[in-house]
Amino acid sequence: MKARVKKDTCIGCGACTVIADKIFEIGDDRLAEVINPDKDNELKIGTIPENEKENVIDASESCPTGAIEVIENEEHE
Numbered sequence: 185m186k187a188r189v190k191k192d193t194c195i196g197c198g199a200c201t202v203i204a205d206k207i208f209e210i211g212d213d214r215l216a217e218v219i220n221p222d223k224d225n226e227l228k229i230g231t232i233p234e235n236e237k238e239n240v241i242d243a244s245e246s247c248p249t250g251a252i253e254v255i256e257n258e259e260h261e
């Protein structure tokens with residue numbers, strides 16, 4: 185599973201950085217982003233470790249603007 189924050193939708197409320205504090209942080213632009221995004225992707229998509237998936241789904245469902253995009257991998261995990 186991968187995830188990213190849609191910067192044009194995020195309002196910087198910080199909820200995701202509390203719910204999934206190992207995955208999301210508030211960046212210099214005061215909007216959330218994935219802490220360790222995959223290399224070479226402008227969208228800052230990050231691969232989510234198995235033990236953080238639930239937190240990321242919680243964060244996504246709790247985001248007031250629906251700014252967290254969860255991308256399910258096609259390959260078998």
Ligand code: SF4
Binds near residue numbers: 189199247
């Ligand atoms: S919960 Fe949503 S709106 Fe709030 S900081 Fe995270 S991505 Fe942005």
